[in-house]
Amino acid sequence: MTTALPALDRAAVREFVDAHIVPEADRWDRAGAIPEELLDRLAGAELWAPFLPREAGGAGLDMVGLGALHEEVGRGCSSVRSLLTVHTMVSWAVQRWGSDAQRDRWLPGLAAGRVLGAFCLSEPGAGSDAVGITTTATGQGDGWLLTGVKKWITNGARADLFLVFARAGAGISAFLVPRTAPGVRVEPIHDMLGTRASMLAEVSFDQVLLGPDALLGPSGFTSGMVLTGVLDLGRYSVAAGSVGIVQACLEASAEHSGRRTVGGVPLSEQQLIRAKLSDMVTDVRAARLLVREAGRLKDAGDSATLMATWIAKYFASTAAARHATEAVQIQGALGCSQDSPVARFYRDAKVMEIIEGSSEIQRITIAGEAFRKGRD
Numbered sequence: 037m038t039t040a041l042p043a044l045d046r047a048a049v050r051e052f053v054d055a056h057i058v059p060e061a062d063r064w065d066r067a068g069a070i071p072e073e074l075l076d077r078l079a080g081a082e083l084w085a086p087f088l089p090r091e092a093g094g095a096g097l098d099m100v101g102l103g104a105l106h107e108e109v110g111r112g113c114s115s116v117r118s119l120l121t122v123h124t125m126v127s128w129a130v131q132r133w134g135s136d137a138q139r140d141r142w143l144p145g146l147a148a149g150r151v152l153g154a155f156c157l158s159e160p161g162a163g164s165d166a167v168g169i170t171t172t173a174t175g176q177g178d179g180w181l182l183t184g185v186k187k188w189i190t191n192g193a194r195a196d197l198f199l200v201f202a203r204a205g206a207g208i209s210a211f212l213v214p215r216t217a218p219g220v221r222v223e224p225i226h227d228m229l230g231t232r233a234s235m236l237a238e239v240s241f242d243q244v245l246l247g248p249d250a251l252l253g254p255s256g257f258t259s260g261m262v263l264t265g266v267l268d269l270g271r272y273s274v275a276a277g278s279v280g281i282v283q284a285c286l287e288a289s290a291e292h293s294g295r296r297t298v299g300g301v302p303l304s305e306q307q308l309i310r311a312k313l314s315d316m317v318t319d320v321r322a323a324r325l326l327v328r329e330a331g332r333l334k335d336a337g338d339s340a341t342l343m344a345t346w347i348a349k350y351f352a353s354t355a356a357a358r359h360a361t362e363a364v365q366i367q368g369a370l371g372c373s374q375d376s377p378v379a380r381f382y383r384d385a386k387v388m389e390i391i392e393g394s395s396e397i398q399r400i401t402i403a404g405e406a407f408r409k410g411r412d
Contacts, residue, residue: 046101046104046105046108049081049083049104049105049108049109050108050111052077052081052083053108053109053111053112054112056074056077057074057109057112057113057116058112058113060074061112061113061115061116061233061377061380062374062377062380064113064115064116064233065113065115065232065233065380066232066374067233068226068227068232068233068235069193069194069233069235070115070116070119070194070233070234070235074116075119075149075152075194076149078116078120078149079148079149079150082094082095083105083109083120083149084120084123084127084146084147084148084149084152085123085124085127085128085146085147085149086101086102086105087099087101087102087124087127087128088127088131088143088146088147089131092131092139092143092144092147093143093144093146093147093148094147098331098335099272099331099332099334099335100328100331100332100335101331102124102273102276102331103272103273103275103276103327103328103330103331104276104328105120105276106120106121106273106276106277106280107276107277107279107280107283107324107327108280109277109280110276110277110278110279110280110281111280111281111283111284112280112284113233114230114231114234114277114280114281114380114384114387114388115231115232115233115234115235115384116233117273117277117280118190118191118231118234118277119152119190119191119194119234119235120273121190121270121273121274121277122153122154122155122190122191122195122270123146123152123153123154123191124269124270124273125153125155125199125266125269125270126146126153126154126155126197126199127143127146127147127153128265128266128269129199129210129252129262129265129266130142130143130146130212130252131143132262132265133210133252133253133261133262134212134252135249137249138212138249138252141249142197142212145196146197151196151197152191152194152195152196152197153191153195153196153197153198153199154189154190154191154192154195154197154198154199154239155189155190155198155199155266155270156186156189156192156198156199156200156201156213156239157169157186157201157263157267158186158187158188158189159171159184159185159186159187160185160187160238166201166208166263169184169201169202169203169208170184170203171183171184171185171186171200171201171202171203171241172184172202172203172204173202173203173204173209173211173246174204176245178247178248179245179246179247179248179250180204180211180245180246180248180250180251181243181244181245181246182200182202182211182213182219182241182243182244182245182246183241183242183243183244184202184240184241185238185239185240185241186198186200186238186239186240186241187225187238187239188225188236188238189236189237189238189239190231190234190235190236191234191235192222192224192225192235192236192237192238192239193222193224193225193235193236193237194235195215196214196215197212197213197214197215198212198213198214198215198220198239199211199212199213199252199266200212200213200241201263208263209251209252209253210251210252210253210262210263211246211250211251211252212249212250212252213241213244213246213250217244217245217246218244218245219241219242219243219244219245220239220240220241220242220244221239221240221242222237222238222239222240223237223238223239223240224236224237225237225238228387229383229386229387230380230383230384230385230386230387231384231387232383264342267392267393268341268342268345270392271345271346271349271392271393272327272330272331272334272345272348272349274349274353274388274391274392275323275326275327275330275345275348275349275351275352275353276327276352277388278323278349278352278353278355278356278385278388279320279323279324279327279352279356281356281359281360281381281384281385281388282316282319282320282323282352282355282356282359283320284377284381285316285356285359285360285362285363285378285381286313286316286317286320286359288363288367288376288377288378288381289309289312289313289316289362289363289366289367289378290304290313292366292367292370293306293309293313293366303366309366312362312365312366315359315362316359316362319355319358319359320355320359322351322355323348323351323352323355326344326347326348326351326352327348327352329344329348330344330345330347330348343401343402343405346393346398346401346402346405347402349392349393349398350395350398350399350402352388353385353388353389353395354389354395356381356384356385356388356389357385357386357388357389359385360378360381360382360384360385360386361382361385363378363381363382364378364379364382
């Protein structure tokens with residue numbers, strides 16, 4: 037078991053990632069799962085939910101620090117970062133919206149990594165648009181009866197606790213559902229394009245009987261507050277992880293071009309290669325600053341963080357896809373091989389443009405902000 041990182045220092049996180057994640061990430065990608073050993077190491081290093089307050093078992097890490105942590109993990113493996121993302125979403129929701137009893141029950145395990153969380157919104161016919169949700173929660177005595185299917189659930193194949201969004205009457209509500217509840221069925225999803233080790237699953241709820249303590253936040257209040265906040269935090273993590281992908285592409289491209297020669301001349305001396313690397317350097321710094329600003333606004337409790345996070349995620353994810361393509365191009369045939377991590381970066385980066393709001397939805401949302409500003 038890895039000892040806790042001192043104050044979750046970024047350099048210590050980077051050292052942890054280089055020691056325990058980078059060397060094995062390609063193997064995990066091929067296997068389609070993260071081993072329990074690494075999950076335990078993450079727990080020992082206090083990386084699962086360090087933003088939780090100390091009284092809940094966390095480290096009291098601020099959002100700027102969380103973004104830096106998720107960038108470093110994303111640099112090593114997007115699948116591992118994805119597990120942290122959904123666990124963060126569940127843990128934050130319980131801390132922010134849970135009752136005292138729910139916090140007492142769930143936060144110690146979530147903070148320590150003994151209980152791993154998964155976020156259940158997407159369905160076979162609905163993505164991050166809650167309007168299309170067909171999963172239902174109907175009143176049953178003083179509790180609820182949950183029925184429906186969620187799909188593409190990150191960490192769904194391994195998670196112990198599901199944060200499930202369901203239609204309850206005229207609104208959307210959130211429920212905390214233990215994996216062990218009768219009627220919960222998990223079917224792993226394999227061979228996805230990217231983040232192949234993020235242990236995706238289809239999670240079915242067949243008349244799952246829940247007590248009144250399963251409801252998170254006031255019924256009917258969730259759609260406008262809990263869901264918005266949770267998705268924003270997930271988007272922030274994906275943005276940070278996308279910065280990590282660009283950084284990984286930069287490091288891999290610089291290393292390869294420094295040792296590879298063509299016609300006796302190092303690739304690093306080729307002007308076109310240098311232009312590609314200069315764009316990577318520029319974009320990774322710009323993306324990192326955008327993520328940091330979104331985190332700063334979160335820490336300040338400023339609602340402007342919502343738009344800042346949209347912008348950071350759009351810029352960082354598109355930059356990751358663009359530079360992963362260039363990293364493959366720089367390595368040529370080797371970049372198309374499973375022997376080179378840039379092939380994994382390429383596949384993972386495409387996923388970043390889709391999850392937590394596609395690039396198209398992001399552009400529409402950001403444009404709306406431009407028009408709103410014009411009316412102010």
